Amino acid sequence: MELFSIKDLIDILLFASILYGVFYLLRRSGAVNLFWGIFAFVLLWFATRYIFELKLTGALFNRVVSVGAIAVIVIFQNEIRAFFYNIGIHVGRLTSRFRHGVYMPTHSTIERISTACANMSKTKTGALIILEGRQDLTEYADTGERLDAIVSVRLIEHIFFKNTPLHDGALIVRQTRLLSAACVMPLSSDRNLPKQYGLRHRAALGIAEHTDAVAVVVSEETGRIAVAHGNIMEEVGIKELQGKLSELWEMGKDIKNENK
Numbered sequence: 178m179e180l181f182s183i184k185d186l187i188d189i190l191l192f193a194s195i196l197y198g199v200f201y202l203l204r205r206s207g208a209v210n211l212f213w214g215i216f217a218f219v220l221l222w223f224a225t226r227y228i229f230e231l232k233l234t235g236a237l238f239n240r241v242v243s244v245g246a247i248a249v250i251v252i253f254q255n256e257i258r259a260f261f262y263n264i265g266i267h268v269g270r271l272t273s274r275f276r277h278g279v280y281m282p283t284h285s286t287i288e289r290i291s292t293a294c295a296n297m298s299k300t301k302t303g304a305l306i307i308l309e310g311r312q313d314l315t316e317y318a319d320t321g322e323r324l325d326a327i328v329s330v331r332l333i334e335h336i337f338f339k340n341t342p343l344h345d346g347a348l349i350v351r352q353t354r355l356l357s358a359a360c361v362m363p364l365s366s367d368r369n370l371p372k373q374y375g376l377r378h379r380a381a382l383g384i385a386e387h388t389d390a391v392a393v394v395v396s397e398e399t400g401r402i403a404v405a406h407g408n409i410m411e412e413v414g415i416k417e418l419q420g421k422l423s424e425l426w427e428m429g430k431d432i433k434n435e436n437k
Contacts, residue, residue: 218241221238222235222238222239222241225238226238226239282308282309282350282353282422283352283353284423285328285353286328286350286352287419287423288419289329289330289333290306290333290350290393290422291415291418291422292330293333293334294306294393294395294402294415296330296334297333297334297337297395297400298395298400298401298402298415299400300400301396301397301398301399301400302334302337302338302339302395302397303339303344303395303396303397304333304337304348304377304393304394304395305346305347305348305362305377305380305381305392305393305394306347306348306350306392306393306394307347307348307350307360307362307381307384307390307392308390308391308392308393308422309349309350309351309356309390310388310390311389312388312389312390314349314351314356314390317349317357317360317362317384318349318356318357318360319357320357320360320361321343321346321349321357321358321360321361322343322357322358322359323357324355324356324357324358325354325355325356326354326355327353327354327355328350328353328355329355332355333348333355336348336355336358337395342359345359346359346360346361346362347359347361347362347380347392362380362381362383362384362392363380363383363384363386364376364379364380364383365379365380365383365386367379367382367386367408370382370410373398373399374403374410375396375397375398377396377397378394378410380392381393381394381403381410382405382408384405385405385406385407385408385409385410386407386408391404391405391421391422392404392405392406393418393422402414402415402418404418404421
C-alpha cells in the first residue's frame with residue numbers, strides 16, 4: 178500500500194483548483210446550470226454502470242458518454258475559448274512586466290483627465306477613457322480613429338460631445354498622448370454588475386479584465402464617475418479619481434524603474 182505523499186497533495190490541490198476555475202468561469206457566463214446538468218448525468222451514468230450494474234441502461238449511457246467529449250466542446254465552446262483566453266491574459270500580464278517601453282500616464286495627464294471628467298460629470302456627458310498600462314493596446318486602438326494628439330481638457334470634452342462623430346466609443350490614452358478615439362472594447366460577461374450599468378460600464382470592465390489598463394467611465398444618465406481596474410468596478414468622486422489614477426501612475430513609475 179502506497180503512502181500519501183506531498184505529490185498526491187499537490188495533485189489534489191491542482192485538480193480542485195481547475196474544477197473551481199471551470200465552475201467560476203461558467204458561473205460568470207451564466208452556464209452554471211448546464212454544468213450541473215452534465216454533472217448530474219455523469220453521476221447517473223456511474224450509478225447505473227458500476228453500482229446497480231444495469232446492463233441495458235448502462236449500455237445506452239455508454240453510447241452517450243463515448244461522444245460526450247465532443248458534445249461538451251460544442252456546448253461550451255465559448256466558455257472554453259474564454260478559459261484559454263484568460264490564461265493568455267494572465268501570461269501576458271506577467272511578461273508585460275519585462276517590457277522596456279512602459280506607457281503609464283504622467284501626473285499632468287492624470288490632472289487633465291480628472292478635470293475633463295469633472296466637467297463632463299456636471300453636464301452628464303457620457304465618456305469612456307482607457308489609460309494604457311504595461312500591456313500594449315494597439316489592437317484596440319486600431320478599431321477606432323487615430324488621433325496622436327497631446328492630452329487636452331477641451332479636446333477630451335469635444336470628443337465626447339454628443340453631436341461629434343467620435344463620442345460613441347472609447348478614448349485610449351498612452352502616456353501624454355490621446356492615441357485613438359471611438360475604439361471598440363470587449364464587453365464584460367459579469368452578471369453581477371448592477372442593472373443600471375450600460376454598455377460603457379461593461380466595456381470599461383471588459384478591457385480591465387482583459388488587460389492591466391484602467392478605464393474611467395462618466396455616466397450619461399447620472400453623471401457619476403466609475404473606475405474599472407482588474408475585476409473591480411467602483412464609483413468614485415472627483416478627488417478620489419485623481420488620487421486613484423495618481424496611485425496607478427506611481428505603480429507604473431516603480432515598475433518602469435525596475436525594468437531599467
